[in-house]
Amino acid sequence: MTRLGLYRALVVVAAVLLLEALCLAGVIDRITMQPPHRILRDLAVILWSGSQNAAIAKTLTNASIALGLALVIGVATAVVLHGYRALRETLDPLFATYYAVPVFAFYPLLIVLFGLGDTPQIGIGFMLGVVAVIVNTLNGLDRVPRVLRKAARIERLGTLETALRVDLPYAAPYVLTGAKFAVAYSLIGIIGAEFIMSRGGMGYEISFAYNNFDNAVMYPLIVLILTVSIAINTALSFWERVLLARRGL
Amino acid sequence: MSAETLKSARNALVLIAGLLIAWQALYWLVGDAALRPPLATFRYTATLVTSEMFWPHLSESMRAFAAALAIAVGAGLSLGFWLGFHRFSGQVFEPMLVAIYSIPKITLYPILLLTFGLGMPAKIAFGAIHGIIPIALFTINAVRNVKPILIKTGRVHGFGPAEMVRSILFPAALPEIFTGFRIGFSLTLIGTMLGEMFAAQRGLGYLLMTAIGLHNVDLIMAVTLLLIAFAALVSSILLAIDRRLHRRV
Secondary structure (H helix, E strand, O other): OOHHHHHHHHHHHHHHHHHHHHHHHOOOOOOOOOOHHHHHHHHHHHHHHOOOHHHHHHHHHHHHHHHHHHHHHHHHHHHHHHHOHHHHHHHHHHHHHHOOOOHHHHHHHHHHHHOOOOHHHHHHHHHHHHHHHHHHHHHHHHOOOHHHHHHHHHOOOOHHHHHHHHHHHHHHHHHHHHHHHHHHHHHHHHHHHHHHOOOOOHHHHHHHHHHOOOHHHHHHHHHHHHHHHHHHHHHHHHHHHHHHHHOOO | OOHHHHHHHHHHHHHHHHHHHHHHHHHHHHOOOOOOOHHHHHHHHHHHHHOOOHHHHHHHHHHHHHHHHHHHHHHHHHHHHHHHHOHHHHHHHHHHHHHHHHOOHHHHHHHHHHHHOOOHHHHHHHHHHHHHHHHHHHHHHHHHOOOHHHHHHHHHOOOOHHHHHHHHHHHHHHHHHHHHHHHHHHHHHHHHHHHHHHOOOOOHHHHHHHHHHHOOHHHHHHHHHHHHHHHHHHHHHHHHHHHHHHHHO
16 A cells, blocks of 8 residues: 555544544434444444345435436537537536526426426436536537547548547546536435435435434435445546546546 | 627526526426416515515525635635645545545435534534535645745745745635635535525525425425526626636636
């Protein structure tokens, strides 16, 4: 391990130990937070007994659907917008201010439109994620060197083929940046929507446990969500670095 | 007025007109159950902002947001200057900040509620944790990219750390720091609103949640419109300042 990695690990371990000590000493009381070793044990119990499997599966499935939709529709929209300069310039202010708007305000509308099933939650996750994908993909498409487009023209590739075989592969690292945001946003959307109004899922279980002071369920589920999102993010960052390194960047 | 300002004003007008048309069309499609047409919403919003019950909510939200933003800016800037200037600490902590930036912070909300209790402090804390990290990350990069000659000049003058930040680092890094502030502003606003939606007794987020619970479509539309108008207006102004600062360099 490098010296840097060692220090990073030390900082994380020290933070966890500090929490553990504060909890055991009673500075942080049990109703506020369990000591970290208890959280891990409770997590193991939950995963082992399978009591939350339905909720976990529901949330992760919905988040994956939202993420998939955001990626496919986001990339397709970016490719189309890239071709229509005027339309893109008109939509630019929308993209720039989009994340200042609380998308959750549209949740009730989606519930009335689609009913209280999974669809409105997926809708919120999708709406949060899609713009990050569009903006980052556009950013990547802007950087495609002209010579590659000329090469595509010499090979007589059509518009669709040029997009699929030249533009998008070149923009891949930027699309990945968008994908990283979309992972976080789809989880935020799904879990937030489950907090506000739903009949199941991890967000629902967390808020249910919160209302009942059931820390043995709440903290493990929170830790699980954080672990999943950090793991996916680290994997995507690694892939992004590999792609950039191959280009000597 | 330059040609560019004219163009962006035209784009904004076209965009607003397009959104209004889409809104009206959606209303014709969906009907009265979930939506109100633009005109009716404007009329209801006008009665809302002139009513007695509205102002306490607005001032509560504004105070929470202002406090959260102040904390986010203060903490974000100090963290950013420290990690940007002290290279080794920066290398140790930056990846951690990036990881924290990517987690769905909404899952942490129950923990904040347990720590701070229902009310103002929890809202402020939730808003602030959304804004601190983007401001810190942008400041780190901004400080790192300050030209070494400027820092050497400061050393020659015998500046201490405070003087160095005030007369050299801050002015040189201002454009990038402002970009971080712009993003931190939006995220803090969303964080504060989300905090109010999930647990509060006052504030615009609370008003929105009550409206959702009572299925008061008029109120949902009016509060959403106000939030969007405020967010869009401020973030367009910030974006304009941001572009001007970047052009100057």
